[in-house]
Amino acid sequence: MDWAIHADHLRKVYPHAPPGVAALEGLNLDIPKGRVYGLIGRNGAGKTTFVRIAATQLEYTSGTIEVLGLDVARQARALRAQIACVPQESRPLYFLNVQEVVYLYLKMRGADPVDARRRTRDVLAELSLTEFAKRSVQRLSGGLRRRVLCAMVLASDADLLFLDEPTTGLDPLARREVWEAIRRTSREHRTLLLTTHYLDEAEALSARLALIERGRLMLEGTPSDLRARVRYPYRVTIQGAFPAEELKSYGRVSEIEGGYLVFAREDDAREVARLALERGARLSMGPVSLEDIFLEVVGRSIEDDSGAKSEEAADEYA
């Protein structure tokens, strides 16, 4: 397999970190070329640290990491010619207009002015930014600014693009436009490494996903791989009266408003559905969502910034 990124026992301890606290703890991760790869995890899980190391912005403590076949520590200069990055919380230079942000970025990378102008025009059209082309960045909403940054790197000729939380702050429509641009870029056989808090986004865009928690890889694979790895790959929602004790024998049961949510194996889920129908309850059944998988593996919602499951969980799933 031709890897875009190959990380082997990658460890990162920040200077002045409390003893024993590592941002990445022996992370092994292989990211294939030519696809959108999603990196999901809670705040502080290590996603941005990994992206910054792979994008040559941050030194690592130990282990090895190769990006596009180049050693990040020793061949950074050669690598930088082939990558582009939208860092987390980055903002475009406020005194430029939208068109200048993209055009000057491309020229700064060494693009020919004619080519840079063409690419700028195309990407602004793709991301529905043409009407804002001459508008100062200062006068844009936060969401539009993020979209301009995405346009900037998507217009580049880089083989590997890092998008760290690219749609944070975007409204649903703007998110969809960025998604479409990302899909289009992936069709050009470029690799995109996407970190996101939005699990629907990760699932909609990524050919493969990695779930990181406390600097360790918890799960990796295609969305269907991830479902196959969890204990209960199906969810059944039952609305109406039903003895909870009876449900517990089929899997994990949570109470929801007006009913129950049951996580179960496929056969058990079918049995629960059959019983529910027999008793006249309303139900819906389907594979678990990424959010469900995250909750099971990590023990917390992706939005929960407090402590997580113990480290044994990492060993169980990795």
Added chain:
Amino acid sequence: MSTRNRLRSLFTLVLLNGIIPIRTQPLYVVNLLASPLSFLFFIYIVSGGHLLLYGVLGGMILTMLSVGTSLQSDLTHYRHDLKFQDVVVASPVEAPTYVAGMALSELVYSLPALAVFVVLFVYEGWATPFTVAVVAGVLLLVWGFASAFAFTLATYFQDVRETFLFSPIISLVLTVLPPVYYPISALPAWAQFVARFSPTTYAAGLVQGAVGLAPLSFSDGLVDWVVLGSFTAALFLIAGFKARWQDP
């Protein structure tokens, strides 16, 4: 990256951080004119016109040093607030090109002030091939060390507010206390000794000596060039080894 592309990156940075912001907000230029010219006015009034000529030469040096202090703020702001340096690091643009481009862009802001001083320089009848070469060489070195120093410091600052703390101290140590706006002979002996630790003392000595404001023997001039050149080279070396392009 080819030389052609490096130059393209360099001039794009000048456009991006120098020309476009001035086009957007011309008050930047007024702000940068205000400091050296008000200092010149102050010296003229206090000295009864006696030190005006020193003020013209000192103003040139201060203008070049202000490139460094502005650069320091911009680099810190771009690095921490906008994450622009991270965008640049993950691109073909190399650190020396980035620093040179940003330092040149800061020079754009200083051009109006420099132009005023050049007019006064010519008006005084100082402009000969020799004096122009000396002044240009000195200003180039001052710009060089101020930029290298600024880049190194900016990579260590965690917040742009830290630059607000350091910039006045740097200006004080490099332009107000050393004999940039007055002859070194005006200082008591102990202060002359202390002033010898500032590179701007040598810069001022060279330009004052070149136009005949202060006596400067060939050997003293040579020493001044060597010290100023060595100081600049040392700061470039420090920037090369100690400045952080990647975060630790």
